[in-house]
Amino acid sequence: MRPVPARVSLSLVTDHRALWQRRDLLRVRGRSIAWVPPFLLLAGITLVDLNTAEHLRIIFWIVLVPGIAAAICGLWTTAAFAVLSVLDYVVVDNFWPRRYQAGLPDFVLVALAGLLATLACAFRLNGERRMLHMRDIAETTRRTVLRPLPSGWAGLEHAAVYLAADTEARVGGDFYDIQPGPHGTRVLVGDVQGKGLGAVETAAALLGTFREAGYHEKDLATVADRLETRMVRHRSHTVALGRDDGDRFATAVLLGFPPGAPDVVEIVNFGHEPPLAVGPTGVRSLPPGHGLPLGIGELASVAGPPPTLTVTLSPDETLLITTDGVTEARDGDGEFYALSDDLARSPTSDPRLLVAQVRDGVLRHTQGHLSDDTTIFAVHRATAPH
Template sequence: MTDQKTPSSWTLLSCMPVVVMAVVAVVDVLAGPGVGFLPLVSLGPAFAGLVGGWRRTAVFGLAALVLCVALGLYDGLFHERRGYTALASVAGVTGVGVAAAVSRSRREAELASVRSIAEVAQRVLLRPVPLTAGPLQVAVSYTSAVAEARIGGDLYEVVASPYGVRVIVGDVQGKGLVAVETAAVVLGAFREAAYDEPDLAGVGERLERSMARELEGEKFVTAILAEIGTAHEAVFLNYGHPAPMVVRGDGAVEFPEPLAFALPLGLGAHASESPVPYGVGFAPGEQLLLYTDGVTEARDEEGGFYPVGERAHLLDAPDAHRALKALRKDLAQHSAGPPHDDAAMLLLRYHSHGEGKSVPAA
């Protein structure tokens, strides 16, 4: 993606053609014809072509030609070749500037079209999660490490299935379009399997088969699957992913881990055994935070990792979305500079049944 210019720098570049031509005119008048400043008038249309369209460049080019003629007559340069050489210089620079501005405008139009298509694809891939799912209030946050991108290599989804609320949060190997392709395969398989499979292990097996069938090479995804039913219990299936954080009603924090971590999705062929689901108590008034390693591996200026467990008190806000925004803001303040990795967070608050509205990621 291209870097966004700040308003101050954009204003400065916009004023440069006028400033340059005015300075050249003043210096030429004061210094006299012997110094040879006249060809520098061509800097006006040259600067105009940096930030404006071809029409703006042509207008400044015409103004530069008029100024060049006026100064040439004042200096008496048209009695020799220097005056005509200066005119040729201004005309040549103007022509090149107009051509460059036309080419840049076409590229910008193509880039705008590509961005528009990409945004639509991104919204389809990481669609809004429901405000509520079963007994849960849901909030999500996604920060992409790629400037201006809404998605990258992290993924999440919440599905209210006949077997309970099923959730996935994952981190795809690699970045860019290849990572997005892998994320699309995993999310598509999860959305279908979450409705069909009677147990969480079956959902995981479907994801493995989909990745083996549709993706080539050594692509893999660390992921955690969760299922919250009616038994006040959260069941997890962990594929080499950071452990979830459970915040109890009294503020105590737990990071439930399996007896043995499974290999990431996509590497199941190398595993001798299938991952085993494990459960932990999860009751009304408690919260469950699923996240990717872009959260826990965010470093401050001294190289310290983000202590997500110590920040659990930020989730005390009555509204789950505001609570997650507070955690995201604290994560951004902790990080030194722009994020180096995508960071996804999904907060499940055991609340009560509500309307199935949808909201985009925070």
């Protein structure tokens, strides 16, 4: 995939699009000043034409005024500048003796330019409305797949950073969620193989199953088994529809925080990079678990989900899980990003500081160009109940 500039979002807070950036630049204290550039151009052309010699007429340059208004102003403002340009042309042209007047041909040119500028503005605004509508649809999809998580949700302090390789994408195949339930809090972080809407659809299917099984099932192994079954069923469905998804899989890490055991976390690893335990004293990698990715569990030598590992964490340690956008991030020379070395230089257990540190390190290493979507997720038990 070709590298493109990354978009950064903390807890999936998305960036402003060019439309909003442009409107922000043309606002002062909440008021639009988009009319100022075409007005200044209109006034400038008028003054220059009136203060130059008779044989040097530039009033026909006034055709630029409605064109600029069409690019940055609203429809009625553009129409007003089109009419104002015609009137200004008539007044200024009649100021000169007849032998120096630009005459009817330039008048027709100014009038036609105003009409075309007004039509162009209408087309531009219609395109912007369609774009905003698509943004709303994309935002709804994002919230469905990756729902917002409040601070301290389910007794866990967490933070997430999403780096999208596609600057126009709202969400990709990376996914994460926290699900509280009567059997403890469960966390799922993963990455669907492939790109496009098929990967998003698969992520949504896995998260839907996780939210139900994570709440109802007592054993974490049962939740893991439900995820594997859902992946196989979803893939069979897409293949039956004629899609080329027969080999799609997903790597993931499933965490369980059992109640009554504040220093224990259960881990089921589906072929994902093992989580890192990061604290003020350093960084350590947790056991990988040697599980296969979701969707190809049938190839395992032992039937059933990957083994459930039980790990003890100190109160000042935070679990850090990243997708392959971090582990496969390269610089211009092809060198991989050394995550553990970067964290070891200034380890922290604060989830927000931790994900921000990794985010900055990845962007610095790749100079802002990523080849894959990236999720950085950090979580630990809250010191006070929420």
